[in-house]
Amino acid sequence: MPISDFTAKLLELEDVIIKDISSSDTEIHVFFSLKRRPHTCPHCSSVTEQIHDYRTSIIKDIPFMGKKTFLHYSKRRYHCTCCGKHFYESFPLLPKHCRITTRLAFYSIHLLKNRYSVHSAASLLGISDSSVFRRLKDICYPKPSSLPKVLSIDEFKGNAFGYRNFSNFRNRIFLALT
Known part of the structure; x- marks a missing residue:
């Protein structure tokens, strides 16, 4: 050989x-x-x-x-x-019109699993941030079979829509969801 x-x-x-x-x-x-x-x-x-x-x-x-x-x-x-x-x-x-191999693109996604940021993974491999984001779009996630019954709000403005009282705002959301 x-x-x-x-x-x-x-x-x-x-x-x-x-x-x-x-x-x-x-x-x-x-x-x-x-x-x-x-x-x-x-x-x-x-x-x-x-x-x-x-x-x-x-x-x-x-x-x-x-x-x-x-x-x-x-x-x-x-x-x-x-x-x-x-x-x-x-x-x-090599996909059509690409200058990086598919294994390099998916290796950059593998680095993201190890808690690298997109920018740090891209700079480590010598590719652009947008190349990593394009490969993230190629990954397909299945739709959930059912939606949760409870909705959680992470960040919001407490006095939005003229609601100065948080409990009044919370009650409005609860009534809208039920």
């Missing part, structure tokens, strides 16, 4: 061809491409293997050995012989 296969398993990058790895005190750069295979055109659904060109994308990944990890992905752009359109090959670790 070649050394690049062990490195791919260590980085959890299956079906990749690792070309080079460079490392410094704070960063790891992995240069790779995917194995060539036929792709289906998203426009006309025909199968093509004709490559139009290559582009390099720099993708942020989860930290490895305490260092920031950057994946330099040499992605192929295919040419469809039927409709003449160009399209990129699919890469499962």
Whole structure:
């Protein structure tokens, strides 16, 4: 088994061809491409293997050995012989139009479970706060099967709506709920 296969398993990058790895005190750069295979055109659904060109994308990944990890992905752009359109090959670790891997995005959410703030988790991983918030929107929570019978109010203004007496305000809320 070649050394690049062990490195791919260590980085959890299956079906990749690792070309080079460079490392410094704070960063790891992995240069790779995917194995060539036929792709289906998203426009006309025909199968093509004709490559139009290559582009390099720099993708942020989860930290490895305490260092920031950057994946330099040499992605192929295919040419469809039927409709003449160009399209990129699919890469499962990277959503469309993203520059961070899905595992980095969900690792940032995992840090939030450990009582990190959104800002501190984002700055630790080198991503923006809005990236963390976008991934929070991807998490689906089920609707509750039943609602509670008691409503609790955490903060309110005691003299709101002209109610100077708190007990009068409390009684109005209680009557509105029953």
